[in-house]
Amino acid sequence: MKLALITFVCFVLSNIASTLMVQAEARNRAYLGGLFEAIYALFFIYAAKYALNTSPLEIGALVLGNFFGAVLGVKVGERFVTDHDDEATKGRLAEAEAALLIAHQALAELDAEVEMHHELDEERYRD
Numbered sequence: 001m002k003l004a005l006i007t008f009v010c011f012v013l014s015n016i017a018s019t020l021m022v023q024a025e026a027r028n029r030a031y032l033g034g035l036f037e038a039i040y041a042l043f044f045i046y047a048a049k050y051a052l053n054t055s056p057l058e059i060g061a062l063v064l065g066n067f068f069g070a071v072l073g074v075k076v077g078e079r080f081v082t083d084h085d086d087e088a089t090k091g092r093l094a095e096a097e098a099a100l101l102i103a104h105q106a107l108a109e110l111d112a113e114v115e116m117h118h119e120l121d122e123e124r125y126r127d
Contacts, residue, residue: 001057003055003057003058004055004057004058004060004061005061006046007047007058007061007062007065008061008062008064008065009065010043010044010046010047010065011043011047011061011062011064011065011066011069012065012068012069012072013039013043013069014039014040014042014043014044014047014065014069015040015065015066015068015069015070015072015073016069016072016073016076017036017037017039017040017043017073018036018037018040018044018069018073019069019070019072019073019074019076019077020032020036020073020076020077020080020081021033021036021037021040023073023074023077023081024036024077024081027081027082029081032081047062047065
């Protein structure tokens with residue numbers, strides 16, 4: 001039972017760290033990603049050491065530790081692992097959305113004008 005508990009705790013902690021590592025690396029946060037990689041490796045080595053006995057209880061602890069570690073890692077990462085320039089990114093996104101709206105409106109106006117010319121051409125051919 002003690003080994004299962006140690007296995008569970010180590011896998012939870014290693015998976016929290018590995019999830020945070022992936023989030024940091026995905027946001028080009030190299031030092032933060034490296035830090036979480038080191039923490040992940042430390043707990044994973046301990047987890048693997050204790051999981052070698054592989055009784056059904058330790059296998060269950062390993063599976064649950066992986067699951068809860070990933071879930072908790074995502075929750076922690078949502079709060080603490082952010083882009084460097086989050087506000088600047090939001091500003092650029094707002095500008096791009098505004099430009100797309102203007103382009104969409106211009107295309108709608110152009111489409112209406114083309115339709116009007118088609119109708120005029122049809123009237124000319126009928127006359």
